[in-house]
Amino acid sequence: MSVDGSLDRLKREGRIVVVGASLAGLRAAETLREKGFAGSLTMIGDEPYEPYDRPPLSKQVLLGRATADRTGLPRLRAVDAQWRLGVPATGLDMAARRVRLADGDEVEYDRLLIATGVRARPWPQEDEAELDGVFVLRTRDDAEALERSLAQGPRRVLVIGAGFTGSEIASACRERGIAVTVAERADAPLVGALGGVVGEVAAELQRKHGVDLRCGVMVTRLEGDSAGHVRAAHFSDGSTVEADVVIVSLGAQRNTEWLAGSGLGAGLRGIACDAGCRAFDIRGIVTDDIYVAGDVARSPHPLFGYQFLSLEHWGNAVAQAETAAHNMLSESADRRPHIWVPAFWSSQFGVNIKSVGVPSMGTEILIAQGSRSEHRFTGVYGYQGRVIGAVTFDQTKWLQFYQQLIETTAPFPPAFPTVDRRPEGQQPIPADFPDPSVPTHGPTVTLSGYAPDDRRLTFTPARH
Amino acid sequence: MTEAILRQIINYAHRADPYPLYEELRKTPVYHDADGPFVLSRYYDIQSLLHDPRISSDARNLKTPATANPLAAEADDETALPPSFLRLDPPEHDRLRRMTNRPFGPPHSPRRVHEMHGELKDIVSGLIDGIDNPDRIDLVDQFSYPFPVTVICRLLGVPREDEARFHSWADTIAASLDPDPGADTDERAKVSHNARTELGMYLAGLIEERRKKPGADMLSQLSTAGGPDGVMTTMEVLSTAALLLIAGHETTVNLITNGMLTLLRNPDVLERLRKDPNLAVPVVEELLRFEPPVQLVPQRTTLTDIEVRGVTIPKGASLWLVLAAGNRDPDRFEDPDRFDPDRGDIQHLGFGSGIHSCFGAPLARLEAQLALSELARRLENPRLLEDPPPYRQNAVLRGPRHLPIACDGIRP
Ligand SMILES: Cc1cc2nc3c(=O)[nH]c(=O)nc-3n(C[C@H](O)[C@H](O)[C@H](O)COP(=O)(O)OP(=O)(O)OC[C@H]3O[C@@H](n4cnc5c(N)ncnc54)[C@H](O)[C@@H]3O)c2cc1C
Numbered sequence: 102m103s104v105d106g107s108l109d110r111l112k113r114e115g116r117i118v119v120v121g122a123s124l125a126g127l128r129a130a131e132t133l134r135e136k137g138f139a140g141s142l143t144m145i146g147d148e149p150y151e152p153y154d155r156p157p158l159s160k161q162v163l164l165g166r167a168t169a170d171r172t173g174l175p176r177l178r179a180v181d182a183q184w185r186l187g188v189p190a191t192g193l194d195m196a197a198r199r200v201r202l203a204d205g206d207e208v209e210y211d212r213l214l215i216a217t218g219v220r221a222r223p224w225p226q227e228d229e230a231e232l233d234g235v236f237v238l239r240t241r242d243d244a245e246a247l248e249r250s251l252a253q254g255p256r257r258v259l260v261i262g263a264g265f266t267g268s269e270i271a272s273a274c275r276e277r278g279i280a281v282t283v284a285e286r287a288d289a290p291l292v293g294a295l296g297g298v299v300g301e302v303a304a305e306l307q308r309k310h311g312v313d314l315r316c317g318v319m320v321t322r323l324e325g326d327s328a329g330h331v332r333a334a335h336f337s338d339g340s341t342v343e344a345d346v347v348i349v350s351l352g353a354q355r356n357t358e359w360l361a362g363s364g365l366g367a368g369l370r371g372i373a374c375d376a377g378c379r380a381f382d383i384r385g386i387v388t389d390d391i392y393v394a395g396d397v398a399r400s401p402h403p404l405f406g407y408q409f410l411s412l413e414h415w416g417n418a419v420a421q422a423e424t425a426a427h428n429m430l431s432e433s434a435d436r437r438p439h440i441w442v443p444a445f446w447s448s449q450f451g452v453n454i455k456s457v458g459v460p461s462m463g464t465e466i467l468i469a470q471g472s473r474s475e476h477r478f479t480g481v482y483g484y485q486g487r488v489i490g491a492v493t494f495d496q497t498k499w500l501q502f503y504q505q506l507i508e509t510t511a512p513f514p515p516a517f518p519t520v521d522r523r524p525e526g527q528q529p530i531p532a533d534f535p536d537p538s539v540p541t542h543g544p545t546v547t548l549s550g551y552a553p554d555d556r557r558l559t560f561t562p563a564r565h
Numbered sequence: 566m567t568e569a570i571l572r573q574i575i576n577y578a579h580r581a582d583p584y585p586l587y588e589e590l591r592k593t594p595v596y597h598d599a600d601g602p603f604v605l606s607r608y609y610d611i612q613s614l615l616h617d618p619r620i621s622s623d624a625r626n627l628k629t630p631a632t633a634n635p636l637a638a639e640a641d642d643e644t645a646l647p648p649s650f651l652r653l654d655p656p657e658h659d660r661l662r663r664m665t666n667r668p669f670g671p672p673h674s675p676r677r678v679h680e681m682h683g684e685l686k687d688i689v690s691g692l693i694d695g696i697d698n699p700d701r702i703d704l705v706d707q708f709s710y711p712f713p714v715t716v717i718c719r720l721l722g723v724p725r726e727d728e729a730r731f732h733s734w735a736d737t738i739a740a741s742l743d744p745d746p747g748a749d750t751d752e753r754a755k756v757s758h759n760a761r762t763e764l765g766m767y768l769a770g771l772i773e774e775r776r777k778k779p780g781a782d783m784l785s786q787l788s789t790a791g792g793p794d795g796v797m798t799t800m801e802v803l804s805t806a807a808l809l810l811i812a813g814h815e816t817t818v819n820l821i822t823n824g825m826l827t828l829l830r831n832p833d834v835l836e837r838l839r840k841d842p843n844l845a846v847p848v849v850e851e852l853l854r855f856e857p858p859v860q861l862v863p864q865r866t867t868l869t870d871i872e873v874r875g876v877t878i879p880k881g882a883s884l885w886l887v888l889a890a891g892n893r894d895p896d897r898f899e900d901p902d903r904f905d906p907d908r909g910d911i912q913h914l915g916f917g918s919g920i921h922s923c924f925g926a927p928l929a930r931l932e933a934q935l936a937l938s939e940l941a942r943r944l945e946n947p948r949l950l951e952d953p954p955p956y957r958q959n960a961v962l963r964g965p966r967h968l969p970i971a972c973d974g975i976r977p
């Protein structure tokens with residue numbers, strides 16, 4: 102083992118602290134125990150609940166098919182930890198290796214894993230955000246409250262933002278027979294993640310299912326009634342929609358404020374880490390005792406030119422947590438890189454959408470199989486002459502093949518025939534992603550440049 | 566040496582234990598010999614080819630038509646019927662499979678298979694009750710054979726009074742899939758052709774009736790239900806019904822028979838299953854790995870030149886994917902030649918994979934689980950009378966023709 106036996110000691114009697122007790126936190130804890138970590142493990146989470154699963158919150162839970170309190174994550178093994186739930190971490194002292202908690206407590210660590218994820222971006226006008234009937238959807242509590250108000254049969258629901266979550270919410274509402282308006286700044290739903298060519302199909306799906314979809318507009322103001330309940334929304338095109346439930350679905354913000362001033366490379370874009378999940382400090386030097394995993398992390402990926410990727414993907418959180426846990430307990434030579442190929446799924450309007458790779462890097466798309474008008478197809482994204490991503494609508498079984506093309510940096514457009522190639526699949530067309538300099542609120546993969554710490558963005562001045 | 570290996574696999578002398586030959590075959594992962602097919606035997610190669618859109622299931626894409634394929638014993642006498650979705654590519658395959666799935670599985674009929682549980686159990690109990698002489702039981706003729714045919718009858722909605730006729734057609738067709746080398750082949754072919762024609766006419770009549778007076782059975786729903794894909798034509802319903810019958814028959818017979826044979830060779834597992842019927846779930850999965858009823862998939866072809874492990878397989882070539890060899894690939898499964906229902910990870914190829922993966926899998930699993938757990942529970946001290954038992958000719962749908970066993974008695 103290690104020359105000085107310090108790794109053995111860490112495994113035997115070390116102290117590992119995990120901040121963020123959700124998907125990544127839990128899977129990391131399980132992996133640590135599986136790898137024989139016998140020391141003390143502390144799980145710090147600001148939510149009062151044991152780790153639960155978020156994907157069902159916008160699907161089964163909103164349909165009333167499962168209740169929010171039944172979404173607990175399955176435990177893969179016992180973790181034997183001290184759980185500090187309902188208490189946020191408020192600060193980090195890197196030199197003293199200490200995490201400060203909101204209740205004044207401090208917890209010391211030998212290794213720290215940060216998995217604080219993201220939260221829903223709130224409606225920017227605070228007074229409007231506080232109106233009754235205005236929701237965001239990220240947590241169990243959010244889902245429970247939203248489901249309750251949907252069950253009361255609102256006359257109309259307005260969803261602001263047609264990314265994956267917003268679209269899934271609209272789908273659930275339609276399935277419950279509730280009138281829905283969706284407002285989207287871009288020209289179609291899902292364009293941030295999948296581009297305009299596929300976004301058009303998503304728009305068709307929404308309209309076919311009776312969604313009042315309004316693209317190319319922004320909601321400028323939410324209006325309440327005298328009792329403080331939302332009653333209408335005003336749009337940038339001058340129109341007004343009356344709605345008694347409004348869901349703000351404008352993407353996510355990284356939970357990194359608690360690290361402000363700590364010296365860690367943490368900021369609006371998340372926490373930069375190396376491929377081995379070790380966090381960078383603000384000087385761009387990699388730490389050896391602080392690890393990052395899940396939605397809050399941004400890490401370089403060899404398949405995508407070593408750009409830093411921020412992935413809000415369930416599978417990424419699991420894989421990165423496992424790698425972080427493994428590396429925490431390993432000598433440098435035994436460490437593994439986190440080279441998970443991004444993969445995402447969504448179900449909406451009766452369609453199973455899955456993607457692999459980084460479609461949003463694509464400049465062109467080829468509809469390799471099936472047809473957009475039938476809402477069943479496989480789209481392959483190309484970037485600089487190679488395959489960079491793929492998406493399927495109800496054609497999940499082919500995705501594995503295109504993932505192999507991505508992993509082997511196969512040339513784009515693919516030069517071979519396939520089954521189910523239609524006339525529209527003869528030529529690639531521009532994938533039609535919005536100008537990357539215009540912020541969108543839907544992409545679940547964000548390329549955030551080459552530098553481990555983007556100084557302009559990561560220096561968030563301490564606010565408390 | 567390897568030159569003869571395909572012939573050895575086909576050779577009846579190796580039917581009881583082809584696994585050493587498969588091991589040999591895996592040493593040449595892309596095996597090709599003169600005009601023969603390209604034969605794939607490694608787990609990961611097979612798995613990825615089953616998901617490869619450059620591979621077709623439609624024989625019209627073959628360069629040389631598949632004439633008298635010695636292993637593709639699936640009768641080609643379907644000439645009168647349009648090809649079933651087993652032999653089609655998307656989008657036709659997907660459309661027909663979706664329409665067939667509507668009355669069968671989720672999302673539209675998530676409870677169909679589950680709701681057959683009671684009925685399946687009754688059929689199993691009836692067959693075991695019917696065993697009169699515990700000193701000599703032929704598990705194939707007395708149990709494995711009649712069971713799946715009855716199940717398909719109930720699924721399709723064949724009236725009870727017609728089940729006997731249905732059984733005799735199915736038996737004749739099954740026998741034709743397994744030609745006895747000594748028999749008069751012309752005579753066989755005629756008998757089988759007649760059985761097919763009669764079965765087809767019978768089903769056509771039934772479809773006609775169900776169109777007028779639909780019931781809750783699958784045939785009614787296939788002939789009448791109009792989803793977004795429309796309604797099947799009578800010919801489509803006919804070829805689909807024939808597919809369900811043929812694909813779901815011999816396969817299930819073999820799974821149950823191989824299952825009992827394997828359990829009798831592994832008495833400790835049999836004893837555990839007797840005490841705990843829930844063990845049937847991993848037992849059946851491990852069986853599908855260890856003794857898969859469909860040993861190889863012989864009908865795939867390439868739409869373009871493709872490269873596998875550095876070997877170029879030219880466009881229009883015939884591919885054989887040897888599922889049974891992949892299932893014992895040591896790169897994928899630890900200690901692959903051991904029957905071990907406790908191995909945590911049994912992602913076998915027994916049902917194929919990709920878009921053609923077995924349509925009837927949920928039903929087949931339930932049938933085999935019920936059959937094996939009930940046999941284990943009710944047969945007192947069962948034992949093999951012949952090991953190995955006599956096998957059928959067929960090398961693709963491989964399994965015992967008879968399984969002579971004895972027991973001390975039948976528990977209630
Ligand atoms: C409605 C919804 C639907 C989704 N659907 C899909 C889907 O279909 N497919 C898919 O791939 N992904 C989906 N996702 C994304 C997926 O759920 C996330 O990728 C996953 O939850 C990330 O896990 P995580 O542990 O990194 O972060 P999170 O789950 O965000 O967990 C972070 C935890 O840390 C806590 N925390 C934050 N700050 C502190 C602090 N200072 N101190 C203590 N604790 C703190 C947070 O409260 C939270 O409990 C969905 C997400 C949502 C919200």
Ligand code: HEM
Binds near residue numbers: 650816858859
């Ligand atoms: C143990 C039992 C069974 C086994 C081992 C089995 C195995 C298989 C395999 C390997 C395939 C893939 C063929 C290919 O890729 O070309 C397949 C397809 C199929 N099976 Fe089964 N099967 C079984 C039972 C059943 C039953 C009970 C039914 C019907 C109720 C059924 C219906 C089908 C159909 C319709 C297909 C074609 C699917 C398609 O092409 O999309 N099978 N089966």
